[in-house]
Amino acid sequence: MQSSELDFKKYRQLLIRRKELFVTLALLIMTAVTIVSFALPKIYEAKSTVFIEKNVISELVKGLTVSPSMEDTIKVLTYAITSRTLLAKTADSVDMNLAPNNNTETEEELVKKLQKNIVVQVKDKNLFIISYKDRNPRLAQDVVNTLVRLYIEENTSSKRGESYDATKFLSEQISAFKTKLDKAQDEVNAYKRAKGTAISIDEGKLFQDINASQQKLIDLEMRRRQLEGMRQVTKTTSDPLRSKLSALQKQLHELQAQYTDSYPGVLTVKTEIESIKEQMKTSGGGQALDSNELAKVDSEIAAIKISEGGLRRNIASNQALLRNIPAAKAELDKLELERNNQKNIYDQLFARHGQSEVSKQMEVQDKSTTFRVVDPAVLPTAPISPNRLAIMLFGIAGGLAGSFCVLLFLEQMDASVKDANFVKEFGVPVLAVIPHILNPREAAMQHKRATRLFTVAGVYFLFLLCFPAMELLGLNYVDKMITYVSPANLVQDVKGHLR
Helix, strand or coil: CHHHHHHHHHHHHHHHHCHHHHHHHHHHHHHHHHHHHHHCCCEEEEEEEEEEECCHHHHHCCCCCCCCCHHHHHHHHHHHHCCHHHHHHHHHHCCHHHCHHHCCCCHHHHHHHHHHHEEEEEECCCEEEEEEEECCHHHHHHHHHHHHHHHHHHHHHHHHHHHHHHHHHHHHHHHHHHHHHHHHHHHHHHHHHHCHHHHHCCHHHHHHHHHHHHHHHHHHHHHHHHHHHHHHHCCCCCCHHHHHHHHHHHHHHHHHHHCCCCCHHHHHHHHHHHHHHHHHHHHCCCCCCCHHHHHHHHHHHHHHHHHHHHHHHHHHHHHHHHHHHHHHHHHHHHHHHHHHHHHHHHHHHHHHHHHHHHHHHHHHCCCCCEEEEEECCCCCCCCCECCHHHHHHHHHHHHHHHHHHHHHHHHHHCCCCCCHHHHHCCCCCCCCCCCCCCCHHHHHHHHHHHHHHHHHHHHHHHHHHHHHHHHHHCCCHHHHHHHHCCHHHHHHHHHHHHC
């Protein structure tokens, strides 16, 4: 505690002893900071707010058109608006290449400068703000407005181009797939004409027809064998034994068709037939045949053989057809599947072509998503950088602190004895301390000089305070003066007078 009091007294004595130097250094530092605050380049920022608006028609035709979503539009926006191509066009439009201070900047450097100073902020998913910082407020305004205008034009033109290209592509594909579809349909028709019998017949009905034909063939064969048996025993119709034999043989064929040879009825009839045959041999009959009856039997046998031949051919044909049906239908299914695939693609392309046509008309008539500039960039009147008020206030505080630090440094560099305690630290006895006493005349002169210095310093400090006050009030008299006395303006004035 005592040491702090001693240090405080020491610092106070230092300030009193070197008050003139302290005030002078503080004012010099404040002045330097004030000058630097005005010498720093001023940065202006221009902003433009753009709203991405969905047209009412686009909602009405939703699902019928193909339009990029709002999320996709926003996602692409940030990258597209800072693209090299768009920024190069913007630099050309605002003549940044012709700016006096850009004589040595290449186009690549200009683009990088724009990309560095342009900020795109997206808000509420359909609102974005574009800002640009530059020393020239007019240039900042022109860059933002030009960039927004070019982006909207590029976006609209790009979407129109995409719609035209999509419609053209779909038209070409529709023509190509129409040709493929016609070819596939022709192949199906040709195959149906070539294999129409095989692919149009029902396999179940064909199988039933084969079975019926086979059954009919069996019946005919039985009838033919019966007739052939009758032919062997046919005699005149007046022979009762032959008539009975014929009747028994007919009965035997009928029984054999239903029963086996061991059936009692069959055995009985066979026994009767053998008995009659023995009687006919005994009586010497059976050699003379009735020619009319024989012709009739032969005629029927011949007709039955013809029918049997037809049935066999029909059965063979149907069986061959039955074997070919699976392969024929499989080939037809393959051709129809190919045709259906082509037709599905063709139908989808045709439907998409209709959507694309509607989308194209919407883009041509600007009925889809539109960009509405809510707030165009205006000429910024106040720079956003540097913050002169803060710099100058910091300069005042820094001037006082810096001046005091200089005094401490000088005090440390001064090796002379300043008080008795300094001597006591070396173990040297202090016999006496002779105070520094000024004579009245010298004291009066110092007081007068200090009064004059503090008066001037006070006035000058008030003068320095005018600058932060003007910044606080937004008065730019100093800027106007600096602009007026700048070398470039002076040269222009001289050239104007000479002309």
